[in-house]
Amino acid sequence: MLLDAVALADDGPVAIRYPRGAARQVGEHDVGSGLSARRLREGDGSVCVLAVGKLVEPALRAADRFADQGIAVEVWDVRCCAPLDPEMISAAAGHAAVLTVEDGVRDGGIGAAIADRIGELRSDVPVMVRGLPTRFLLHGEPHHILAQLGLDTEGIATSIRELLAD
Secondary structure: OHHHHHHHHHHOOOOOOOOOOOOOOOOHHHOOOOOOOEEEEOOOOOEEEEEOHHHHHHHHHHHHHHHOOOOOOEEEEOOOOOOOOHHHHHHHHOOOEEEEEEEEEOOOOHHHHHHHHHHHHOOOOOEEEEEEOOOOOOOOOHHHHHHHOOOOHHHHHHHHHHHHHO
């Protein structure tokens, strides 16, 4: 990411956001590069999950739960928040429903920007945006806070179920 940031710095400011705690461990060829998002799991057109940062891992685990039921939930690693990858947006807009998950603030966050872009392509695709509320959160372990907010594997699976039920 640092090498990509240095290469992109000529075009404007670049920020790298990284969470507290351990990062998801993948092979060097599974990290991706540049501004492109990464499709991590192909879907069947039902639900597409666009996950940001450390929520990629629980999104993949949630999708696994539906694979056991014969439902292929598509999962993308958003990777870059601005500009958003047009291929990712176009692919997401081709699904019956979209779920965005991020550990950043929901209001005005990445998910809201994604919902706007998908709405420009297809206004009939529901987009559920999940992220942190704009209110004070009590101090605690990040994984406990994310679980309380429905941003863990179980919470993401619940959101997918809601979209499938609609």
